[in-house]
Amino acid sequence: MNMGYLRQIDVENFKSWRGKQVVGPFMRFNCIIGTNGSGKSNVMDALSFVVGERAAALRVKQLRDLVHGAHIGRPVSDTACVAMRYRDDEDQETVFCRSITGNSSEYRIDGVHVTLAKYLEQLEKIGIVTKAQNCLVFQGAVESIALKDPKDRTKMFELISQSREYAAEYDKKKEALLKAKEDTHFHFNKKKSATVERKQVSQEKMEAQRYQALVDDLHQNRLQLSLAELYHNDRGINTLCNILREKQQAAAAKNNKVVNSERTVKTHKKEHGRLTREQLHTEKEIRAQEHALSHSRSQYIKAKVNTSHHTKKVGEVRGALKKSQNLLAMKEQQLAEGRQELTDLDRTWRNYERQVQQQGATHGRDIELEKDQLERYKELKEVARKQGAVLSQQAEKLHWEVNAECEKLAFDQRRKKDVEVGIRNNRTQLEDLTLRTEKLEEYTKTCEASLEEFRQQEESLSEELQRGRKRSEEVNGELGRVLEELGNARLDSQESRRQLKRKELLEKLHRLYPDTVYGRLSDLCSPIHKKYQLAVTKVFGRYMNALVVATEKVACDCITFIKEEHCEPETFLPIDYLDVSPLNERLREVPGAKMVVDIVQVNAAAGAAHLRKVVQFVCGNALVCETVREARSVAFDWRERVKTVSLDGTLFAKSGVISGGSSDLRYKARVWDEKVMTRLRERKDQLTAELRDLVKLKRKELDLKLIVAQAHGAQTRLKYSKTELENLRRKNILKCQAEISRMESELSNQDSQVQMQQECVKAKDAERNRIKEQINQMEDLVFSDFCAEIGVDSIREYEQEHLKEQEVFDKKRLEFESQLARLNAQLEYEQDQLEQQKKKLRKMEDTIDKEEKTMVEQKKEEEMLLLVVEEAQNKLLEVKNQLLSKKNQVAAAKAELDQKTQSLQELNKDLVKLQREVMSAETALEQKRLARHNLLLACKIQSLPITLLSGSLDEISEVQLDTESESTSATMGIYEREAQLVIDYSELEAELRRLRAEEEVEAYLEKVKESVSSIEGVLHRTTAPNLKALAKMREVNNKLQGVTEAFEASTRVARKCSQEFEHVKARRSHLFSQCFEHVSVVIDQIYKRICRNNSAQATLSADNPDDPYLGGINYNCVAPGKRFMSMDNLSGGEKAIAALALVFAIHSFRPAPFFVLDEVDAALDNTNISKVTSFIREESRQNMQIIVISLKEEFFSKADALLGVYSDFDECMISRILTLDLRPYPLVEEDNGTQSDKGVGVDGTQDSGSLESPA
Secondary structure (H helix, E strand, O other): OOOOEEEEEEEEEEOOEEEEEEEOOOOOEEEEEEOOOOOHHHHHHHHHHHOOOOHHHHOOOOHHHHEOOHHHOOOOOOEEEEEEEEEOOOOOEEEEEEEEEOOEEEEEEOOEEEOHHHHHHHHHHOOOOOOOOOOEEOOOHHHHHHHOOHHHHHHHHHHHHOHHHHHHHHHHHHHHHHHHHHHHHHHHHHHHHHHHHHHHHHHHHHHHHHHHHHHHHHHHHHHHHHHHHHHHHHHHHHHHHHHHHHHHHHHHHHHHHHHHHHHHHHHHHHHHHHHHHHHHHHHHHHHHHHHHHHHHHHHHHHHHHHHHHHHHHHHHHHHHHHHHHHHHHHHHHHHHHHHHHHHHHHHHHHHHHHHHHHHHHHOOOOOOOOHHHHHHHHHHHHHHHHHOHHHHHHHHHHHHHHHHHHHHHHHHHHHHHHHHHHHHHHHHHHHHHHHHHHHHHHHHHHHHHHHHHHHHHHHHHHHHHHHHHHHHHHHHHHHHHHHHHHHHHOOOOOOOHHHHHHHHHHHHHHHHOOOOEEEEHHHHEEEOOHHHHHHHHHHHHHHOOOEEEOOHHHHHHHHHHHHHHOOOOOOEEEOOOOOOOOOOHHHHHOOOEEEHHHHEEEOOOOOHHHHHHHHHHHHOOOEEEOOHHHHHHHHHHOOOOOOEEEOOOOEEOOOOOEEOOOHHHHHHHHHHHHHHHHHHHHHHHHHHHHHHHHHHHOOHHHHHHHHHHHHHHHHHHHHHHHHHHHHHHHHHHHHHHHHHHHHHHHHHHHHHHHHHHHHHHHHHHHHHHHHHHHHHHHHHHHOHHHHHHHOOOOHHHHHHHHHHHHHHHHHHHHHHHHHHHHHHHHHHHHHHHHHHHHHHHHHHHHHHHHHHHHHHHHHHHHHHHHHHHHHHHHHHHHHHHHHHHHHHHHHHHHHHHHHHHHHHHHHHHHHHHHHHHHHHHHHHHHHHHHHHHHHHHHHHHOOOOOOEEEOOHHHOOHHHHOHHHOOHHHHHHHHHHHHOOEEOOOOOOHHHHOOOOHHHHHHHHHHHHHHHHHHHHHHHHOOOOOOOHHHHHHHHHHHHHHHHHHHHHHHHHHHHHHHHHHHHHHHHHHHHHHHHHHHHHHHHHHHHHHHOOOOOEEEEEEOOOOOHHHOOEEEEEEOOOOOOOOHHHOOHHHHHHHHHHHHHHHHHHOOOOEEEEEOOOOOOOHHHHHHHHHHHHHHHHHOOEEEEEOOOHHHHOOOOEEEEEEEEEOOOEEEEEEEEEOOOOOEEOOOOOOEEOOOOOOOOOOOOOOEEOOO
16 A cells, blocks of 8 residues: 655754754654663654644743753754645655744744744645644554543544544533433423413412301491490490599598508607617627637637646656656666775775785795806706797797787777676666656557547637538528518518508418418419419409319318407319310410410429329410410411410400409519518528527637647657657667667677687797796706706796796786776666766756746736636627517517508408409400400401591500500500590490490390301311402413413524534544554454454443443453453553554544654563564555564664664754665565565665765
8 A cells, every 4th residue: 555654854953962963864664762861851842833833742832942952941043844745646746844932833844934824734635633643643643542531532533533522512502402302391380370370360260259248247246246335335435434533532541540650650660679789789799709718718728738737748748857857866876886896806906905015025035146156047048948948938928929819908908898787788778768658658648538529629610610611601592682682572572461461361272271272273283483473363353362172071061160369251262063174285386476374383293193184274375475466367377366465464365355464463463573582581590599598609719729739748648658659669769779689799799709709828838848848848958957066956936036026916907997897887877877866866856946937927917817717708698688678678669560550451451342342443444445446456356347526546556555665654645546536336345335224235245246256267177268269360371471472482492502402422433433443443353463362352331322422442452372351450561552553543534644653662572573563564564664663673673774762962852764675675474484674665665774874
């Protein structure tokens, strides 16, 4: 197959290519090789640039960055260009050139400047589609194609098929079609609704005509009923006005008598108050005296404790002094014995000296030598010395050793005696310390017992005071709250005589029937919140103060008792007699309203279920609302008539009668506050009494302080005692015991050492005597002749006569001096101990004197404080007698005051009775006026055509009944204004105007009300029709016509959008399907050719067969000799082979004259490289020119030409190229081992090998 091909590329200052360089010429199968970083990929970038790719695809941000050196900030030129020389089948060359000027591109074809669109159009004519990139496969693209998900693969097909150009229009048309269908459906639903609505309005029209006739009839009956009620109301108001005037005159006269009586009571109250204040002053003085007495008593107790302490301390010191004196006498005796021993020793020495002198005087004759004999003696002595020198030395040595041992033995014996004396002294000291320890232990136990007693008293008193303080705070807080509530209530704390009698009556009934008389209804229950008080009072009505009893029999017995006691009549509610209707549970669902039963709580725990029955009987199905407007709406506008009351006490009865709140209602509602007030007053009295007791308790704080001080003193004494005892136990006694133990051990050592020394001296002395005997024998031989001459047995007899006596005397003197020194040292030690003991005795005597003086002073202070306590007790008794006198005076004044107060109460009783009659008349008059107001207001609300001779119904406003404006003056102003309204009763039937008896009027009104109720019942059972049905009928017809027209218009728009959408869809589907079907057929053939095995399979399948561009495209391959598996499970080489097959298949749909691939062999092993190169060589011979950038010799060794890129360095890296034609070199085929021609040129001729280096 012959087609055009790329001859060469001319680059100038493009990226790493500096200056003008030629890349080419290109053969049918070309490989670009070179080291990493040499600029191989810049050849790819140059081809991308010349075919019109954007800067982003060329790995730069701006076009000017493509100029050589721009990446280091030193571009070599302002421009750069790339020219592609293309030759077609007729060998005519076309040059496509793209250059950079500034940051923009210029396009030329054969040197002629053209636009980008014209440039791309000419490229498409030769088969190069820039948007589809059908001639370039960049580095890594093959691997990414193998790993693409189906959606991305669909996008790739849309780019190749160019169906993506219709995607935006497709989406736009589809959205318009969906919107048009929604509009059509919407208008269809509206048309359907309008048709249904027209049928409903037609039925409402007929119902409205029937309903209006009933309303007119009801309107006329209500007019007659209202006129009748207003007529008889006016007559009742006139009668009550006359009665009220009479009652007010009688009440004024009685009030004058009450004022005079109040002045008298006030005078007696002042006198009673003065006496009460004097009594309080006396009580205060008593408290002061009690405080002083308590203080004096505490001081007396403290002085008594101190006196006892000092007395005890003197006794202890006296005992210690006695023992110390005994110890001193013993030490003085020991000292006297030591002095006597010293005297005896001195006497013994003197006797010894006299004895020695007498022996010297009475001694026998002395041996006197002559001079020559003396010389001879000396000579013989020298001879003997020389002959016995060795023995003499040994004897001398033993002599000194024996002397040393004897001295050591004497020292050890003296030390032994000293140790024995020390042991005796330490044992004496240990006995003293032990005795001191026992005394301290006894004293410590006494202190601990006292301290524990003090602590128990302190703990008990502290807890009592703490509880008192805590309780005092609680009582003060609660008392403050109670007083605040009492002040806020602003209610008269004095109960009326009538209330007291009613309370007494209830108490009597409770005593008679304790288990069956429960109490008054107002005491047994209460509203759950204060805001409901008026409403509950209004609903309770005459049952407000009714007595609740268990049975009808108990009620009859109570009534009999009341008659016998001549008490006021009472209303009784026997629980077993009450007929309670069940509650209408539907009323709990009424919005904005609550059932009165639900807002009343039962206060008594016992019998709560029975009391709830009473509450249900009294309240019935009544509802409570927040405002008058809501109450009226619920009463008249709900499905059925309901008894409704507002928070201000305005009641709407089922019959339509409206009764508002009044002063009488507020007075009755005070019973809830009075119940609270009674409990508050009782609580206040309890708290006040408790607070007085707590104040008395605070006086014990002085006792607590005294106990704390005493405990602190005991604690201090115990601390020092324990410290001293601890020192005695841990230091002195242990030290003394250790010293005794050490000395006993030392004494034992001394005994053994003395024994050893004695044995050693004895042995050495025997040895010395033996040697001395040898010396004596030797001397006897030397001095034998001399001894015979002088007439002695031995020379030693001569020598001992003169020397022995002196040696014995010296030895005795030495022993005497040693014993004398020992006795003097011991006497000195004993004398020092004696002096210390005397000092200690003097100190103890001083302490006794000081403590005795302190004890005398404390005794005097104790006696003085006892006198103060007795005086305070006498004074307290005197003040208490004064208090008793004051109490008698206060009681007398109180009795007189009570008498005057009782008289005043009798007058008040009569006045209250008259005032209640006045109040009853005023209440009745106010109720009549309120009833008239409610009737007029109802007429205004119901728009009844009442004729007024003066005034207008517009002057009546429902706002006037709001709680905020219900003061007495405002209410009277309302009634005065309404009194000016004169009603024309000419429309009222004459028969009704002639009625006078109340029963006849009530019967007539009841008859009219039944007629009204009958019509209202019919209207209530009839669903209220739409009275605007006629006007609405025309509106509905117009609406139906408009909706129909809109539905037809939307249908036409939807039809048009559907046609346009199908047209775009057909064009997009055609382009995509054409590409997809071609690639699906070709890919399997290409995959088999690359794998060189017909068992290899490659398939493409669309997720959405109808609209494949909306879904994904799945690509699966079955490698030769393997089972089917997904693309992810194939090896790297198998994935690369599959991807290359897809690349070549897609390229075959829209073939370009040349195909450039960048490092597609990166993931291939040698076997797969051989397969791919064979396929590429076949394709290059038949279908296209192929240029591959490769780094593997197994690949590029089979190319027709090699383009070697290498780098050079100046300021930056410069790419250069060498071209090698491999066609002249034979190619060894791997399949059969035969040689074949390397290839042919791009023009079909055989060329010789050449190595070109473009300038």
